[in-house]
Amino acid sequence: MSSIDYSQKIPNNVDLASDKRLQRALEAWQPSYIEWWNSMGPTDFNTKEIYLRTAVSVDASGWANFGFVKMPEYRWGIFLEPQQQGRKIGFGDHMGEDAWQQVPGEYRNWLRRLIVTQGDTEPASVEQQRLLGHTAPSLYDLRNLFQVNVEEGRHLWAMVYLLHTYFGRDGREEAEELLQRRSGNPDHPRILSTFNEPCEDWLSFLCFTMFTDRDGKFQLLTLAESGFDPLARTCRFMLTEEAHHMFVGQTGVGRVIERTCQVMKEHPGQDVKQYGAIPMEIIQRYINFWSASSTDLFGAEVSSNSANFFGAGLKGRAYEDRQEEHTALNQEYALTRFTDGKLVDENVALRNAMNEVLRDEYVKDNLKGIDYWNRVCERYENPYRFSLPHRRFNRKIGDYAAGRFDLEGNLIDERTWLANADKWLPTAADKQYVKSLMVPCYKPGKIAGWIAPPPKGVDNQAEDFEYVRL
Numbered sequence: 001m002s003s004i005d006y007s008q009k010i011p012n013n014v015d016l017a018s019d020k021r022l023q024r025a026l027e028a029w030q031p032s033y034i035e036w037w038n039s040m041g042p043t044d045f046n047t048k049e050i051y052l053r054t055a056v057s058v059d060a061s062g063w064a065n066f067g068f069v070k071m072p073e074y075r076w077g078i079f080l081e082p083q084q085q086g087r088k089i090g091f092g093d094h095m096g097e098d099a100w101q102q103v104p105g106e107y108r109n110w111l112r113r114l115i116v117t118q119g120d121t122e123p124a125s126v127e128q129q130r131l132l133g134h135t136a137p138s139l140y141d142l143r144n145l146f147q148v149n150v151e152e153g154r155h156l157w158a159m160v161y162l163l164h165t166y167f168g169r170d171g172r173e174e175a176e177e178l179l180q181r182r183s184g185n186p187d188h189p190r191i192l193s194t195f196n197e198p199c200e201d202w203l204s205f206l207c208f209t210m211f212t213d214r215d216g217k218f219q220l221l222t223l224a225e226s227g228f229d230p231l232a233r234t235c236r237f238m239l240t241e242e243a244h245h246m247f248v249g250q251t252g253v254g255r256v257i258e259r260t261c262q263v264m265k266e267h268p269g270q271d272v273k274q275y276g277a278i279p280m281e282i283i284q285r286y287i288n289f290w291s292a293s294s295t296d297l298f299g300a301e302v303s304s305n306s307a308n309f310f311g312a313g314l315k316g317r318a319y320e321d322r323q324e325e326h327t328a329l330n331q332e333y334a335l336t337r338f339t340d341g342k343l344v345d346e347n348v349a350l351r352n353a354m355n356e357v358l359r360d361e362y363v364k365d366n367l368k369g370i371d372y373w374n375r376v377c378e379r380y381e382n383p384y385r386f387s388l389p390h391r392r393f394n395r396k397i398g399d400y401a402a403g404r405f406d407l408e409g410n411l412i413d414e415r416t417w418l419a420n421a422d423k424w425l426p427t428a429a430d431k432q433y434v435k436s437l438m439v440p441c442y443k444p445g446k447i448a449g450w451i452a453p454p455p456k457g458v459d460n461q462a463e464d465f466e467y468v469r470l
């Protein structure tokens, strides 16, 4: 068991105390982080006690210890999975060589870019969600929001640790920059577009944790394979935390659907809006928007960067160990490309299609969530069925960004797009309606009218448990 040293200013299981220079650098970054948290983190709840889980060790028994904590006092720390003796690189051109414990010089820039891009998403999501605490549908949901927020903060720490430890001065500069970019700021935005989208209501938040945090899961899975061992070990532990974020999204949207099912059953044939529920069609449009935007995060279909990262052994495939062959050389991937206004089937070198390979896994995982939501409908004998938009729908990055595609992925012209966009994507009226429902419900055990209560409390707490002491 590698337990975490809480006697230190920065809790860690990496023996930070033995490296005074690094410890000083991180302790110098810590106040900037707290300042960022206080100005850009969740507003107005920093003095409240919240029932949060904190990791006390990275093994199964220790990483979810629950207790009341004020968020600025959360023990953000540095936790890596234990080193496996003799670990080898599992893919790419260095397959079978010893995993790197230091940054290989020839890959320094690529590796730094991968770490910075991952790191940037973590504070970005906290910024996007900073006002949501004012309108949570219950104390249970409020607590979940804050749990996600503090863990995204910890994920930032995880990446900053790597930057400080392995990248010297430019790593420290990147760590500073991570606290300076701002989600949605036109002059100094976050790196990836989804992380600049406003996330102003709870249906957006639940879709975000379902679809955008799931992109995070798959990126982490690829980095967990990395030949750069400290990155792999860091990401493996982050994945345990990420699972909860997706749980919040999948079950959360499920509870919104459940509430709508209940209202439809009680008042057949009537507009559910009269009863403060969210119509299925609006939920579907939110799903369409957030899933398409998050699908963009995997990058272009054909990408020389993705080939480079794979060949170098920096970024693998998700579940690389399930693959039969690990060099991905002399193999092809069948892709439908969009060039000169036409969809054309084409075989591309597998290494160049690594973004698409990962997107395949992502789509599969999303479909499981859609099935889960449809089972909610079935339980209520509601005929509505949700679907995942085709990966070509509403893309801003890659081949398909150059055209218009319907929800099934068919190529359509601009006129057809304009005639249907309001059916497919949230309208101003949808957003306004959803916003009108966003009133806080902070009595223990009570819940807002647009979402069903959770089937089970956090850490098996009773239904009326006071998760946040206001």
Ligand SMILES: [Fe+2]
Pocket: 122, 151, 152, 155, 216, 242
């Ligand atoms: Fe994260």
Ligand SMILES: [Fe+2]
Pocket: 152, 213, 216, 242, 245
């Ligand atoms: Fe997350």
